[in-house]
Amino acid sequence: MHALDEIIIFCPYCGEALDVLVDTSAGAQHYYEDCAVCCAPILFIVSEDENGEYVVDVKRDDD
Numbered sequence: 024m025h026a027l028d029e030i031i032i033f034c035p036y037c038g039e040a041l042d043v044l045v046d047t048s049a050g051a052q053h054y055y056e057d058c059a060v061c062c063a064p065i066l067f068i069v070s071e072d073e074n075g076e077y078v079v080d081v082k083r084d085d086d
């Protein structure tokens with residue numbers, strides 16, 4: 024089963040708000056997805072907090 028949740032993040036390169044789908048059934052993970060606006064590779068870091076809620080961080084590749 025896949026659980027895709029739509030969230031809004033802000034591109035760490037150009038600052039645009041982006042709707043993205045995150046597969047929260049896969050647990051903690053990280054992956055790259057290109058910004059739909061500036062095409063830069065955004066690093067998505069998905070992790071679970073102690074309540075089992077998932078948290079999504081976005082970072083620049085060069086951080």
Ligand SMILES: [Zn+2]
Pocket residue numbers: 034035036037038039058059060061062063
């Ligand atoms: Zn961007």
